[in-house]
Amino acid sequence: MYVSRGAGTRAAVAVLGAALLLAGCSSGDGGDGGEQQGDDTGIAQQPKGTDPFWVNPDGNAAQQMEAYEKAGKKDEAEQIRKIAEQPSAEWINPENPEEQARGYTEAAAKADRDALLVVYNIPHRDCGQFSQGGAADGDAYRSFVDSVAEGIGDRAATVILEPDAVLHMVDNCTPGEFHEERYDLLKGAVEKLTSLENTKVYLDAGNAGWGRPDEIFQPLQRAGIDQADGFAVNVSNFYATEKSIAYGKDLSSKVGGKPFVIDTSRNGNGPYDGGDPDQRWCNPPGRALGENPTTKTADPLVDAYVWVKRPGESDGECKGGPKAGQWWSTYALKLAQASDT
Numbered sequence: 001m002y003v004s005r006g007a008g009t010r011a012a013v014a015v016l017g018a019a020l021l022l023a024g025c026s027s028g029d030g031g032d033g034g035e036q037q038g039d040d041t042g043i044a045q046q047p048k049g050t051d052p053f054w055v056n057p058d059g060n061a062a063q064q065m066e067a068y069e070k071a072g073k074k075d076e077a078e079q080i081r082k083i084a085e086q087p088s089a090e091w092i093n094p095e096n097p098e099e100q101a102r103g104y105t106e107a108a109a110k111a112d113r114d115a116l117l118v119v120y121n122i123p124h125r126d127c128g129q130f131s132q133g134g135a136a137d138g139d140a141y142r143s144f145v146d147s148v149a150e151g152i153g154d155r156a157a158t159v160i161l162e163p164d165a166v167l168h169m170v171d172n173c174t175p176g177e178f179h180e181e182r183y184d185l186l187k188g189a190v191e192k193l194t195s196l197e198n199t200k201v202y203l204d205a206g207n208a209g210w211g212r213p214d215e216i217f218q219p220l221q222r223a224g225i226d227q228a229d230g231f232a233v234n235v236s237n238f239y240a241t242e243k244s245i246a247y248g249k250d251l252s253s254k255v256g257g258k259p260f261v262i263d264t265s266r267n268g269n270g271p272y273d274g275g276d277p278d279q280r281w282c283n284p285p286g287r288a289l290g291e292n293p294t295t296k297t298a299d300p301l302v303d304a305y306v307w308v309k310r311p312g313e314s315d316g317e318c319k320g321g322p323k324a325g326q327w328w329s330t331y332a333l334k335l336a337q338a339s340d341t
């Protein structure tokens with residue numbers, strides 16, 4: 001529907017390189033709230049007491065920032081820095097999930113931070129749209145989740161589990177013949193990942209624009225929300241934080257008071273209301289970065305504002321964008337510039 005995909009083998013190579021980089025360049029912060037230097041781009045970790053999630057100093061935004069600096073485009077570089085210096089989720093690719101999960105969590109641990117990961121490989125993913133794909137079958141998915149869990153080990157991680165997977169059953173985008181297996185796979189993934197010593201799991205639960213807690217709360221229960229640490233809202237979407245809080249609190253009241261996290265990566269200007277209604281979520285113009293990631297939120301039920309969707313990565317081949325998950329420097333720059341207004 002609107003979620004990005006991993007960057008394949010290059011992601012694993014990059015993250016393992018980042019782990020080595022942090023091992024050599026980072027030092028202890030001396031207590032809660034200190035920052036750590038990353039690489040020679042000057043990318044640093046955010047204060048731990050406010051934002052415990054790891055900033056990847058070798059991410060797409062950091063590389064774009066460095067390219068602008070080398071080209072003498074200082075204004076553009078400073079705009080992209082707004083993205084590069086904030087932690088955003090790492091989407092685990094199915095080609096080498098154990099290596100990626102290990103690399104990201106090791107790098108985060110060396111920086112005394114938590115890894116923020118997305119597991120997005122459910123069979124029949126995204127209803128054949130821009131991010132279609134997923135595991136070939138249930139056994140392949142279970143093996144994928146096992147590999148992710150093995151890679152995480154006992155290191156600290158927060159996992160956003162399967163964007164859209166529950167919602168697409170509720171709205172009948174995913175054919176009914178696949179529902180029983182999907183519930184079983186999601187419940188199994190929750191059980192596997194929450195069994196890890198230092199891993200938190202948030203099951204994706206739609207967004208304020210869809211906004212039907214009465215229809216999704218029982219499917220979430222079937223998918224294992226009771227065992228999860230909470231749920232995630234607004235993943236890769238644009239709805240305002242205030243509306244997302246209201247939606248999340250309504251849903252929370254129906255699933256035992258579970259807390260939730262909100263993806264604020266691109267919701268600074270709210271949703272787009274122009275163009276084809278069926279593709280307003282896909283690379284909409286005029287959007288802006290939202291609240292920076294933090295655990296200091298406006299409501300005790302909101303565990304964190306997080307950047308699940310990596311700002312600057314395409315939603316799909318629409319409005320001139322590249323394939324889903326690929327870096328799009330023009331769009332990234334517009335997001336950052338719009339956040340000044």
